[in-house]
Amino acid sequence: MNLADCSSHSATARLLHFGSPGAIYLRRFVGSLHVGRCGSNPTHVKTLRLRSNPPKTLTVTEAELAASAKIIDGKMVAKEIRDEITTEVSRMKDAIGVVPGLAVMLIGERKDSATYVRNKKKACESVGINSFEVRLPEDSAETEVLKFISDFNDDPAVHGILVQLPLPKHMNEQNILNAVSIEKDVDGFHPLNIGRLAMRGREPSFVPCTPKGCIELLHRYGFQIKGKKAVVIGRSNIVGMPAALLLQREDATVTIVHSRTQNPEQIVKEADIVISAVGQPDMVRGTWLKPGAVVIDVGINPVEDATCPRGYRLVGDVCYEEARKVVSAITPVPGGVGPMTIAMLLSNTLSSAKRIHNFQ
Amino acid sequence: MNLADCSSHSATARLLHFGSPGAIYLRRFVGSLHVGRCGSNPTHVKTLRLRSNPPKTLTVTEAELAASAKIIDGKMVAKEIRDEITTEVSRMKDAIGVVPGLAVMLIGERKDSATYVRNKKKACESVGINSFEVRLPEDSAETEVLKFISDFNDDPAVHGILVQLPLPKHMNEQNILNAVSIEKDVDGFHPLNIGRLAMRGREPSFVPCTPKGCIELLHRYGFQIKGKKAVVIGRSNIVGMPAALLLQREDATVTIVHSRTQNPEQIVKEADIVISAVGQPDMVRGTWLKPGAVVIDVGINPVEDATCPRGYRLVGDVCYEEARKVVSAITPVPGGVGPMTIAMLLSNTLSSAKRIHNFQ
Numbered sequence: 001m002n003l004a005d006c007s008s009h010s011a012t013a014r015l016l017h018f019g020s021p022g023a024i025y026l027r028r029f030v031g032s033l034h035v036g037r038c039g040s041n042p043t044h045v046k047t048l049r050l051r052s053n054p055p056k057t058l059t060v061t062e063a064e065l066a067a068s069a070k071i072i073d074g075k076m077v078a079k080e081i082r083d084e085i086t087t088e089v090s091r092m093k094d095a096i097g098v099v100p101g102l103a104v105m106l107i108g109e110r111k112d113s114a115t116y117v118r119n120k121k122k123a124c125e126s127v128g129i130n131s132f133e134v135r136l137p138e139d140s141a142e143t144e145v146l147k148f149i150s151d152f153n154d155d156p157a158v159h160g161i162l163v164q165l166p167l168p169k170h171m172n173e174q175n176i177l178n179a180v181s182i183e184k185d186v187d188g189f190h191p192l193n194i195g196r197l198a199m200r201g202r203e204p205s206f207v208p209c210t211p212k213g214c215i216e217l218l219h220r221y222g223f224q225i226k227g228k229k230a231v232v233i234g235r236s237n238i239v240g241m242p243a244a245l246l247l248q249r250e251d252a253t254v255t256i257v258h259s260r261t262q263n264p265e266q267i268v269k270e271a272d273i274v275i276s277a278v279g280q281p282d283m284v285r286g287t288w289l290k291p292g293a294v295v296i297d298v299g300i301n302p303v304e305d306a307t308c309p310r311g312y313r314l315v316g317d318v319c320y321e322e323a324r325k326v327v328s329a330i331t332p333v334p335g336g337v338g339p340m341t342i343a344m345l346l347s348n349t350l351s352s353a354k355r356i357h358n359f360q
Numbered sequence: 361m362n363l364a365d366c367s368s369h370s371a372t373a374r375l376l377h378f379g380s381p382g383a384i385y386l387r388r389f390v391g392s393l394h395v396g397r398c399g400s401n402p403t404h405v406k407t408l409r410l411r412s413n414p415p416k417t418l419t420v421t422e423a424e425l426a427a428s429a430k431i432i433d434g435k436m437v438a439k440e441i442r443d444e445i446t447t448e449v450s451r452m453k454d455a456i457g458v459v460p461g462l463a464v465m466l467i468g469e470r471k472d473s474a475t476y477v478r479n480k481k482k483a484c485e486s487v488g489i490n491s492f493e494v495r496l497p498e499d500s501a502e503t504e505v506l507k508f509i510s511d512f513n514d515d516p517a518v519h520g521i522l523v524q525l526p527l528p529k530h531m532n533e534q535n536i537l538n539a540v541s542i543e544k545d546v547d548g549f550h551p552l553n554i555g556r557l558a559m560r561g562r563e564p565s566f567v568p569c570t571p572k573g574c575i576e577l578l579h580r581y582g583f584q585i586k587g588k589k590a591v592v593i594g595r596s597n598i599v600g601m602p603a604a605l606l607l608q609r610e611d612a613t614v615t616i617v618h619s620r621t622q623n624p625e626q627i628v629k630e631a632d633i634v635i636s637a638v639g640q641p642d643m644v645r646g647t648w649l650k651p652g653a654v655v656i657d658v659g660i661n662p663v664e665d666a667t668c669p670r671g672y673r674l675v676g677d678v679c680y681e682e683a684r685k686v687v688s689a690i691t692p693v694p695g696g697v698g699p700m701t702i703a704m705l706l707s708n709t710l711s712s713a714k715r716i717h718n719f720q
Contacts, residue, residue, distance in 0.1 A: 174562070191562055195555030198605070199597045202534070202551055227620050235608065237559045245558070248595065251620040253627065260587050260611040267613065 069324035070221070072296070072331040074213070077220050078339035082127050085346050089128040092350075092359055100353035101130040102160040102186065102345070103152045107145060107171070108138040113164045120162070123342045129349055132158060142171045146179050153181040159356055160186030160349035183356065186348040188212075189238065197245045205355075206348045211243035213340025214275050214296045215250070217331065223273070223294050226251040231271035233257045233264070233284065233317065239277035239298055247273070264288075276317035286322025295323055295330040298337045429684035430581075432656070432691040434573070437580050438699035442487050445706050449488040452710075452719055460713035461490040462520040462546065462705070463512045467505060467531070468498040473524045480522070483702045489709055492518060502531045506539050513541040519716055520546030520709035543716065546708040548572075549598065557605045565715075566708045571603035573700025574635050574656045575610070577691065583633070583654050586611040591631035593617045593624070593644065593677065599637035599658055607633070624648075636677040646682025655683055655690040658697045 093099050102124055106117045117133065124131035134148050145163070152158045161184045167173050182190050188197075188206035196202040218225055230252040234240035240256060247254045252273065257264045265288040268274055276284055277298035289295065299317030316333035323330050331337055354360070453459050462484055466477045477493065484491035494508050505523070512518045521544045527533050542550050548557075548566035556562040578585060590612040594600035600616060607614045612633065617624045625648040628634055636644055637658035649655065659677030676693035683690050691697055714720070 191555030191559055192552045193555065194558050195551030195553065198554050198558050198601055199551055200595065200601075201597070227622050229622075235560065237561070241558055241560075248616060251618075253615065253617060253621040255613065255615040256608060257613060258611070261613040262587050262589075 069327050070329040071324075072217050072221055072294075072329050072336060074217060074331055074336040075339045077217060078213075078343040080220075081216070081340075081343040081347060082123070085129075085343075085350050086127045088350055092353065092357075093128070096357060096359055098353060098357050098359070099128065099130050099157075100159050100349050101132060101155075101157045102162065102349045103132040103134070103155075103158045105134045105136070105145065105148060105161070105163045107136045107140055107164070108168050110166075113166075117164050120342060120345065123346060124349075127346055129346060130157065138168050139170075140168075142175065145171065145176055149176070149179045153179075153184060158184065159353040160184055160345075162187055162345070184352060186345060186352055188242070188348065194237070194242065194245075197242060197249070200249075206352070207246065207344075208238055208242045209344035209348065210239045210277075210298060210337060210341045211246055211275075212344045212347075213337055214243055214298065215246045216344065217296060217337070217340060218273070218294065221329065223329070225273065228252050228272040229270055230254045230273040230275070231257055231268050232275045232277070233268065234277040234279075234298075236277060240275075243275050243277065243298075247275070274318075278317050280317055281315045282317070282319040284318040284323070286319060286326045289318075289323055289326045291326055292328045293326070295327050296337060297331050297333055300333055300338055429687050430689040432577050432581055432654075432689050432696060434577060434691055434696040435699045437577060438573075438703040440580075441576070441700075441703040441707060442483070445489075445703075445710055446487045448710055452713065452717075453488070456717060456719055458713060458717050458719070459488065459490050459517075460519050460709050461492060461515075461517045462522065462709045463492040463494070463515075463518045465494045465496070465505065465508060465521070465523045467496045467500055467524070468528050470526075473526075477524050480702060480705065483706055484709075487706055489706060490517065498528050499530075500528075502535065505531065505536055509536070509539045513539075513544060518544065519713040520544055520705075522547055522705070544712060546705060546712055548602070548708070554597070554602065554605075557602060557609070560609075566712070567606065567704075568598055568602045569704035569708065570599045570637075570658060570697060570701045571606055571635075572704045572707075573697055574603055574658065575606045576704065577656060577697070577700060578633070578654065581689065583689070585633065588612050588632040589630055590614045590633040590635070591617055591628050592635045592637070593628065594637040594639075594658075596637060600635075603635050603637065603658075607635070634678075638677050640677055641675045642677070642679040644678040644683070646679060646686045649678075649683055649686045651686050652688045653686070655687050656697060657691050657693055660693055660698055 104117050104120055121131045152161045161180045177189050182192055186206055188208035193204040196204040230247045232240050232244040235256050235258045244254045244256050257267050268288045269290055273294050275296045279299055281301040281303050295318055297316035297318040300314050302312040303315050305313045314334050464477050464480055481491045512521045521540045537549050542552055546566055548568035553564040553566055556564040590607045592600050592604040595616050595618045604614045604616050617627050628648045629650055633654050635656045639659055641661035641663050655678055657676035657678045660674050662672040663675055665673045674694050
């Protein structure tokens, strides 16, 4: 697979922190501030008069102004879903006195994992779901983890169990994930769930959160899936493969493109729907995309950027600047699929509680 | 999906029962006796002098003579595999005194099912595997079937359990198939097996027999799968979907074509490997196929043919006569995938016995 990087990240990055009212105005006007080159050499430019005092001008290309791709706003949709969940949690509590509960286990001291766990806990609080957290040191024994899982399996206050990945290297991920009761596997990673997802006429108890979030975005924006050609880039157990199975369940004609695929750009070019989940910054170029396609970009890739306070910024698998001139709709990174993952985790936890308590 | 039927079956059929030494000679010479039109209008014809007495001539097209597709001989490969299994069964018996055992359950009086069960029993005998058969009347209770399955699950002489499908309509197929112990699910239809098949880094206990047979044919004939474009036509739980998962595990780039696919012929035309499992006689035309492709035809479709003793003959999903002029290799019907299915069932039963008894 051609892993060409599309852009000079530093060049794009220079435009990121304009910080003026004019910059904000432009963002509203053309949908994004990025005027990065991403391999293209803009020749036709126009000037915009910006709402700043004193007035100043900024050059943007005609292509920028003409770019009409709809931005699929994952942050907004996730907020909508969380509001719906808040209402349902409250209704359930009032009706039968049950509050959904999510147990999250964090083993080790990875900072990124700690952040994810903190965000999940916060998200639970924001919708009224109880959260239970277990933190164990890096050198814990696998048996200790299994004991906690077993207790959570038996605990009626817990309706979902999530073990934050990756685990410390001395632990067997398969053993640990398989120990989570199929009834509380809100991550949907159990092979029994995946098997049911793959099979016609079967229903998984839970669908993995990120691919479920991708499909939910397509649904909420009203994009047709049935009969469409879809390409999923990446075949991981947690995103690519289940995303392909979900698209297939909805009657798309699905191809999975992966690291052994020859001429991936030709295959992607034929797709009406592209879901990319490979973790390669800006791998999918504008030239890879069919005009009018819908793009869901799952990649959240940090790229070095000295001008950002943290020294990096996040980009997707798809070269956004090129793509938005070609496709009809695209998720931004960040603010696209990312917020949907946690919303789907909350949704799965609520569904689990409803199922366990037979609450409609 | 365009379900156009490629041939005038009756026209083709008239050539089926020549019954002369000349006909046999021609079969050897051009690989097949079918000189049916299948939508084409042969214009250039040659005459062949046949080894009959008195000598006679038969017209065939130049294209017929030029046809060079390799015939993937499933019957021969299945025989090889059965010979290997016979050796292994004998070695196991001599070493640890264990004989693999397969239990087959037949519920109802369907003639085709009875034939399949009889063939499976015969096949077991031919390789030295013990077979246990249960026949229950059509109106049996589901609980009765479940009781037998439970007994077989506990029986150490049984290493594989197979419930012949379809079941009588009043029975819940899902309940019954799920009751088969995952350790003895030699059909490989349990969702846990399918889930493991779909997931990277997991290994299913058993792979469903027909798709396993398709891949085994590709392996034994030395066709490369890795990096190739593969199209599976049909998405059934028992053939299409697991076949796609198997090809994907071997690093093909896989697309599943199904009844909701638009322009299936265009998609199939790009494939280096085609596995068809839809049950539509002669649906896949020669024009659908990429020159040099490898075709595995799972379809076994009876078409009316008054000239055949049974009143019908069997054809595949792929229009064989057209396909063999285009592709580099193809399975015939019958004699292609069919014999492989039972060979894989025997292979799964042997593997199960080896695993249960930890015999290498």
